[in-house]
Amino acid sequence: MAQSSVLSGLDRVREWQADFYRDLHQHPELSHAEQRTAGKVADRLADLGWQVHRNVGGTGVVGLLANGDGPVVLLRADMDALPMREETGLPYASTVTGDADSSDENAEPATEQPVAHGCGHDMHVTCLLGAAALLADGRDSWAGTVVAVFQPAEETGDGASAMIEDRLASIIPQPDVAFAQHVLPFPAGQIATRTGPALSAADSMRITLHGRGGHGSMPQATVDPVVLAAMIIVRLQTVISRETSPAETAVLTVGSIQDGTKSNVIADQAVLQLNLRTYSERTRAKVLDAIRRIVIAECQASDCPRDPDFELFDRFPLTDNDAETTERVAAAFADFFGDSAGDLDQQTASEDFSDLPDAFDIPYSYWGVGCIDPEDYRTAVQSGRVDQDIPVNHSPSFAPVIQPTCDVGTQALVIATLAWLGTDR
Ligand SMILES: [Zn+2]
């Protein structure tokens, strides 16, 4: 059987994977600055006999393994880390610092800050390289083409689109299907799939309100942006509560308001920053329209001298798993992993992976890989303290156990690929 013959090389792959993972973990790199990681990935892919393209969309790496006639499967891993201090206490914890990404205009001014793989992307890279090794060694058992995409800058939401805008479509054949995975805080050894919307779409919006500044004692000569911003913030609470169907899930948060400097100075502008999470394009568009409508109307009600400015940033697309594709993946996982394959809860987190399949107009599936020590997880469940005691992605204490996380993530990529390319499929 194709699966058992390709996976028979896992013992050999597992030996270098753990070292490779610990090295990546100790050398995390911020979004758009993944040079060292990309270099190691590209060198390893070349050693494994893959055709390699470097510097796609900045630091992106694309591997191609053409193996006769058959479908084209795209596998994607993200490579970037986060500007945060690691507090896992692991012997291979990160102690490095890096410059905030200068290409991100919303980032703090470039300063050295701690960097850590707090989202587990180092595990994604390690698993995809392991799968690349297994598929290269086991090429007698499958036919078609595998494309391995090592993407920069997932955390800033613009790495996948950067690869597309660069030259991705001109260096790979049109894929038929795309897969990606993420380590998540459930027990290692388990794997979880979900049909339909799995991760939310996210949008951040910066709104600049233009008032008329003046002396705090002479409000009649001003348009006060503080009062205006307050009205807007209250009115925005009705977008979800009064305008969105109770059957829809959506979140709208005003996370920041910046306005004024002194008690007796009326400022001439205010800046609000909003974050929005939605699970359908329809709701997303409707909520964005409602925000604009309310803000413009409140500005008119206050007699602002100018219309407000709207700027969208940190936008993440919806991750909406294709039903047929996901059912085929889930069936293959159930066959192989048995009871350890289950359903993924809908996540409020967001991802830019779907920019890749959307650019090629192809179906995709994105699944979760458990990464928490099963014993720790069991203890937390028994004491009713999962939320308090199990560190989630982006927590300074987030520490995936290397095994069986790495095995499951590697096997999952191979199994999904062979469900399309295996000669016995
Ligand atoms: Zn993340």
Ligand SMILES: [Zn+2]
């Ligand atoms: Zn992530």
